[in-house]
Amino acid sequence: MAPVYSRIQSHEREQEKAAELLQDARDRAFKTRGYNFIETRKKLVVEFRARNDNKEPYEWQLDVSEALILGLDCWWTIPPFQNLGQFFANHK
Numbered sequence: 001m002a003p004v005y006s007r008i009q010s011h012e013r014e015q016e017k018a019a020e021l022l023q024d025a026r027d028r029a030f031k032t033r034g035y036n037f038i039e040t041r042k043k044l045v046v047e048f049r050a051r052n053d054n055k056e057p058y059e060w061q062l063d064v065s066e067a068l069i070l071g072l073d074c075w076w077t078i079p080p081f082q083n084l085g086q087f088f089a090n091h092k
Contacts, residue, residue, distance in 0.1 A: 018074075022063060025070040040066060 029035030044065050048057040067074040 018063070021072060022067055022070070025067065025072055029070055035070075037066065040069065 026035060026037045030037075041062055044062055045057060048061070049055065064074055
């Protein structure tokens with residue numbers, strides 16, 4: 001029988017998996033084209049501040065931005081889209 005996880009445990013597991021996928025994509029990009037995630041994130045922060053009254057981006061915003069740059073399919077991780085699967089399942 002598969003273990004049963006609480007909602008918090010499931011969320012934590014999903015975050016760990018997402019972090020692993022992002023790191024794997026970073027590693028591949030570094031090997032193939034010299035990608036530097038630290039410099040990329042610095043540039044993202046500068047651009048975000050410039051466009052948002054000098055506000056700091058949330059960590060998830062940087063993660064999603066970087067994942068998109070690296071070609072990962074991650075649109076569903078953005079909070080407004082997280083419940084779309086459930087919405088479409090209930091509105092056929």
